[in-house]
Amino acid sequence: MERHDVLVVGAGxxxxxxxxxxxxxxxxxxxxxxxxxxxxxxxxxxxxINAALGAEDSVDTxxxxxxxxxxxxxxxxxxEFFCKEAGPTVVEMEHFGxxxxxxxxxxxxxxxxGGAGFPRTIYAADRTGLxxxxxxxxxxGTESFTLYEEWDLTSIVVREGRCQGVIAFNRLSGSxxxxxxxxxxxxxxxxxxVYGRTTNAHTCTGDGxxxxxxxxxxxxxxxxxxFHPTAxxxxxxxxxxGARGEGGILKNxxxxxFMSRYAxxxxxxxxxxxxxxxxxxxxxxxxxxxxxxxxxELMHLGQEKIETRLEEICDFSRKFAGVDPVTExxxxxxxxxxxxxxxxxxxxxxxxxxxxxxxxxxxxxxxxGANRLGGNSLLETLVFGKQAGIxxxxxxxxxxxxxxxxxxxxxxxxxxxxMSNRAEGEEPQRLxxxxxxxxxxxxxxxxxxxxxxxxxxxxxxxxxxxxxxxIVDPSSTFNLNLTDALETGHMLDxxxxxxxxxxxxxxxxxxxxxxxxxxxxxxxxxRHTLATYSHEGPKLSYAPVAYxxxxxxERVY
Amino acid sequence: xxxxxxxxxxxxxRFDPAKDPSPRYQRYSxxxxxxxxxxxxxxxxxxxxxxxxxxxxxxxSAICGSCxxxxxxxxxxACQTQIGPEIAxxxxxxxxxxxxxxxxxxxxxxxxxxxxxxxxxEPHLIVDPERPMPVDKPTTMxxxxxxxxxxxxxxxxxxxxxxxxxxxxxxxAFPGPMALAKLYRFVVDPxxxxxxxxxxxxxxxxxxxxxxxxxxxxxxxxxxxxxxxxMDLKELALxxxxxxxxxxxxxxxxxxxxxxxxxxxELRLVRQTSGxxxxxxxxxxxxxxxxxxxxxxxxPKEIQGREEVEKLYEILDPEEHS
Numbered sequence: 010m011e012r013h014d015v016l017v018v019g020a021g022x023x024x025x026x027x028x029x030x031x032x033x034x035x036x037x038x039x040x041x042x043x044x045x046x047x048x049x050x051x052x053x054x055x056x057x058i059n060a061a062l063g064a065e066d067s068v069d070t071x072x073x074x075x076x077x078x079x080x081x082x083x084x085x086x087x088x089e090f091f092c093k094e095a096g097p098t099v100v101e102m103e104h105f106g107x108x109x110x111x112x113x114x115x116x117x118x119x120x121x122x123g124g125a126g127f128p129r130t131i132y133a134a135d136r137t138g139l140x141x142x143x144x145x146x147x148x149x150g151t152e153s154f155t156l157y158e159e160w161d162l163t164s165i166v167v168r169e170g171r172c173q174g175v176i177a178f179n180r181l182s183g184s185x186x187x188x189x190x191x192x193x194x195x196x197x198x199x200x201x202x203v204y205g206r207t208t209n210a211h212t213c214t215g216d217g218x219x220x221x222x223x224x225x226x227x228x229x230x231x232x233x234x235x236f237h238p239t240a241x242x243x244x245x246x247x248x249x250x251g252a253r254g255e256g257g258i259l260k261n262x263x264x265x266x267f268m269s270r271y272a273x274x275x276x277x278x279x280x281x282x283x284x285x286x287x288x289x290x291x292x293x294x295x296x297x298x299x300x301x302x303x304x305x306e307l308m309h310l311g312q313e314k315i316e317t318r319l320e321e322i323c324d325f326s327r328k329f330a331g332v333d334p335v336t337e338x339x340x341x342x343x344x345x346x347x348x349x350x351x352x353x354x355x356x357x358x359x360x361x362x363x364x365x366x367x368x369x370x371x372x373x374x375x376x377x378g379a380n381r382l383g384g385n386s387l388l389e390t391l392v393f394g395k396q397a398g399i400x401x402x403x404x405x406x407x408x409x410x411x412x413x414x415x416x417x418x419x420x421x422x423x424x425x426x427x428m429s430n431r432a433e434g435e436e437p438q439r440l441x442x443x444x445x446x447x448x449x450x451x452x453x454x455x456x457x458x459x460x461x462x463x464x465x466x467x468x469x470x471x472x473x474x475x476x477x478x479x480i481v482d483p484s485s486t487f488n489l490n491l492t493d494a495l496e497t498g499h500m501l502d503x504x505x506x507x508x509x510x511x512x513x514x515x516x517x518x519x520x521x522x523x524x525x526x527x528x529x530x531x532x533x534x535x536r537h538t539l540a541t542y543s544h545e546g547p548k549l550s551y552a553p554v555a556y557x558x559x560x561x562x563e564r565v566y
Numbered sequence: 567x568x569x570x571x572x573x574x575x576x577x578x579x580r581f582d583p584a585k586d587p588s589p590r591y592q593r594y595s596x597x598x599x600x601x602x603x604x605x606x607x608x609x610x611x612x613x614x615x616x617x618x619x620x621x622x623x624x625x626x627s628a629i630c631g632s633c634x635x636x637x638x639x640x641x642x643x644a645c646q647t648q649i650g651p652e653i654a655x656x657x658x659x660x661x662x663x664x665x666x667x668x669x670x671x672x673x674x675x676x677x678x679x680x681x682x683x684x685x686x687x688e689p690h691l692i693v694d695p696e697r698p699m700p701v702d703k704p705t706t707m708x709x710x711x712x713x714x715x716x717x718x719x720x721x722x723x724x725x726x727x728x729x730x731x732x733x734x735x736x737x738x739a740f741p742g743p744m745a746l747a748k749l750y751r752f753v754v755d756p757x758x759x760x761x762x763x764x765x766x767x768x769x770x771x772x773x774x775x776x777x778x779x780x781x782x783x784x785x786x787x788x789x790x791x792x793x794x795x796x797m798d799l800k801e802l803a804l805x806x807x808x809x810x811x812x813x814x815x816x817x818x819x820x821x822x823x824x825x826x827x828x829x830x831x832e833l834r835l836v837r838q839t840s841g842x843x844x845x846x847x848x849x850x851x852x853x854x855x856x857x858x859x860x861x862x863x864x865x866p867k868e869i870q871g872r873e874e875v876e877k878l879y880e881i882l883d884p885e886e887h888s
Contacts, residue, residue, distance in 0.1 A: 047722075050625065
């Protein structure tokens with residue numbers, strides 16, 4: 010059985026940064042990922058990374074914008090720490106070799122982003138995630154660590170009051186293996202594929218969040234799901250907020266700049282929840298284009314700006330939507346983009362389970378609260394990835410050896426074998442698509458009790474059907490059908506926590522908009538939702554929000 | 567927005583080395599709108615017809631680099647290749663795993679050779695301790711320095727170029743287009759202190775094995791244009807070290823040789839590239855060549871209008887030829 014001091018699950022920016030910190034602390038480190046590190050979804054982040062580096066800008070303004078953007082659900086102590094780390098983090102990544110876009114004077118270029126008081130988003134054209142991922146992978150490549158590449162996480166083992174390691178499925182060999190570790194860092198990224206209309210990659214199935222939940226970790230604020238305002242129609246491929254940051258504008262079917270009605274001061278650069286609701290409302294009230302969408306216009310920016318600063322999305326629009334942004338508007342609609350919730354952690358990435366840490370989109374510190382600002386998620390992966398790596402290394406230094414046993418992989422192997430041996434049963438992808446349809450239609454931008462209650466019944470029915478799911482592919486090499494089943498099981502758990510949290514939260518805050526409770530209710534709901542696993546479904550409890558300097562105010566853009 | 571559909575006959579390479587004696591092609595008949603990406607079609611096959619079809623995929627937006635494969639014999643990203651033009655041209659869509667990499671199962675290839683070539687070029691900044699990074703602030707770069715990063719940061723390491731490269735197929739020592747384009751990215755980085763060492767190190771059994779066929783540039787889905795980066799590297803390598811390799815001497819010899827008479831003198835080319843020793847080493851091959859093509863022995867006559875050739879040289883390299 011393999012053994013490590015620190016095992017990081019997930020090889021995106023958060024995972025690699027955690028691993029680097031733990032390696033630098035002198036621990037034996039391994040990374041386990043279902044994708045090669047350079048294939049991670051971090052690389053799909055387009056717009057940029059926030060740091061108040063401009064002379065007119067300040068860390069305090071970044072803190073304020075983030076607190077306000079979070080609709081006062083973000084923990085202010087965490088946000089202060091986060092924003093103070095922004096500058097050093099960006100500088101470090103530049104020194105690691107990140108190729109950022111630059112101004113004429115050779116300094117790092119900055120662009121405007123939604124909900125931000127100043128242009129503070131540092132970028133690399135519109136592939137900032139890829140630029141950071143390349144640089145971090147290049148940097149960590151000079152260190153020595155073990156990489157379990159193309160392995161699926163199936164379980165986290167918690168015994169004797171602490172994490173003992175994980176069980177994982179090796180796609181190439183087809184075996185379930187226990188991996189012992191004193192510290193485990195979950196950095197498996199998003200769970201966006203619980204939705205069908207999502208900007209997330211197909212592989213964003215929340216495996217680490219679900220495994221942590223089953224192992225007893227509390228999931229925080231899962232009901233807060235961000236819908237990005239601008240995704241291509243059919244494919245839901247992301248069109249970066251940077252497009253509006255560079256001056257792009259939204260227009261409805263009547264040719265109106267409708268954002269003037271929803272955010273009179275900052276128009277198209279309001280916070281994402283605000284812009285997504287505005288687009289949704291325009292279309293619902295019949296002011297969209299036939300078929301239900303709005304236009305994102307870039308033509309007035311001119312060919313050069315579009316093709317250099319927005320190179321990727323220009324290419325995407327041409328190749329995936331058959332639209333040339335230089336000469337015509339891009340048809341867009343909101344799509345699921347980010348889950349503010351995740352495995353609850355503190356500033357050091359520690360969860361409620363000893364030896365279990367989390368960082369990045371899989372975690373919830375919480376700095377994004379009820380709504381994340383663009384440019385803050387790349388920063389979060391690096392800032393809190395590092396913290397989790399440091400904390401995991403410190404714990405591993407003093408923790409006793411893991412008592413994980415070889416036999417502990419057997420239950421997962423047996424569970425999957427039962428799925429493979431079934432003569433009849435449902436295809437996991439069918440259940441996945443039904444789940445996605447439920448989430449798209451009933452747990453979307455606007456929510457109400459009746460639809461949420463229907464959704465919960467539907468998801469529980471799918472969970473029951475999942476008990477009889479069948480893996481038809483008998484192969485032991487790269488059995489993706491088996492991976493489909495593992496992922497679908499994980500996502501059904503997470504869909505349930507999103508819905509249960511959303512039903513309970515009888516208010517509207519940030520991305521959680523209840524038509525039956527349209528007002529924010531600070532008296533009752535200025536608190537974090539915590540969901541823990543039980544056989545009967547998620548058990549909810551609540552935790553206070555940390556306040557330092559910023560009194561809750563009405564949020565106007 | 568329901569678009570009209572077209573018949574999309576797929577023939578997909580299937581092979582599970584653990585149980586199949588040999589590869590086969592499996593046919594699937596789909597009906598899809600012409601703008602459907604090949605990846606979407608393959609995922610539809612997985613979801614509705616055959617969950618055992620095995621391939622790598624993730625982002626479906628040409629940024630993760632997972633889904634490179636052969637579509638009608640060309641190395642492509644499945645996610646950004648639409649079925650319509652393929653069917654219009656070939657009448658069907660034949661999907662194979664990438665070339666130059668062993669098949670693990672169906673469309674999934676063993677990527678280790680690709681990654682080990684990538685690691686071979688030391689893909690990380692090498693900073694001179696005498697010239698450390700500025701403290702607590704980013705470096706600055708001139709617009710000229712920034713401009714040299716035009717194409718290479720686009721690389722998503724999909725290996726389409728590696729799959730398309732005949733030099734990789736012919737000589738496993740050749741690092742492949744991606745690794746060399748990545749090397750160029752570090753060579754032109756003003757933060758990197760190992761420019762000269764990198765250019766010296768890559769020459770023996772590396773850089774000069776490129777055949778200049780440009781198939782990598784044709785295959786690259788992101789516009790990195792690896793063959794052009796390789797030519798840039800060759801130029802920088804000559805500047806850094808002079809013509810010390812057979813490959814670099816060959817390039818220079820070619821240039822002088824053509825300039826002299828406007829036509830290639832192949833015997834002189836061999837001597838200039840490899841010296842008299844090289845002629846001896848290649849003698850058996852040379853004899854066979856002369857038997858087949860006796861006219862090769864004669865020194866070719868200067869072509870008509872050689873002055874035009876001279877003018878071209880002057881345009882291409884005004885300093886050297888002024």
